[in-house]
Amino acid sequence: MNTLEVENIFSIATTREMEANAFYNRAAKSAKDESVRRLFTELAQEEMGHYELLEKLRHDPSFPMRFQAPSSDYRLAEITDLPPFREDMAPRDAIALAMKKEQQAADFYRSLASRASDVSIKDMLANLANMELGHKRRLEDAFVDIGYPESF
DSSP: OOHHHHHHHHHHHHHHHHHHHHHHHHHHHHOOSHHHHHHHHHHHHHHHHHHHHHHHHHHOTTSOOOOOOOSOOOOHHHHSOOOOOOTTOOHHHHHHHHHHHHHHHHHHHHHHHHHOOSHHHHHHHHHHHHHHHHHHHHHHHHHHHHHOGGGO
16 A cells, blocks of 8 residues: 555544544434443544544554454344434434444455555554444443343
């Protein structure tokens, strides 16, 4: 990948993080359930942290970044339909939408990593995918807790 391609990746990635931050803030404001509102507020803050991390990496590619993929994956996002966003979403649907968005983000970075020839770029993209998978796992845990209360 050349410098222009790397800059394009950073541009896309930072835009996606800002969009995710805006989504979580919007979802938090409309959430009726306090635990869902708290989860979305925390995720909004983490997405802003991801944006700041990407900006540091953009200016200093040697900046350390290491995200581990979750040790297990329920794969609920992959089998759950993507509900449209509505202001009056049920908690289950709001979390389903969020976990689908995180899965899509991880898939995006994995796709870019599979096409990268530069090992350091491939590693960076794999780390970004793992970062998104961490959110996906957290949302899948919440989805199980809220969507399937009998699992308590």
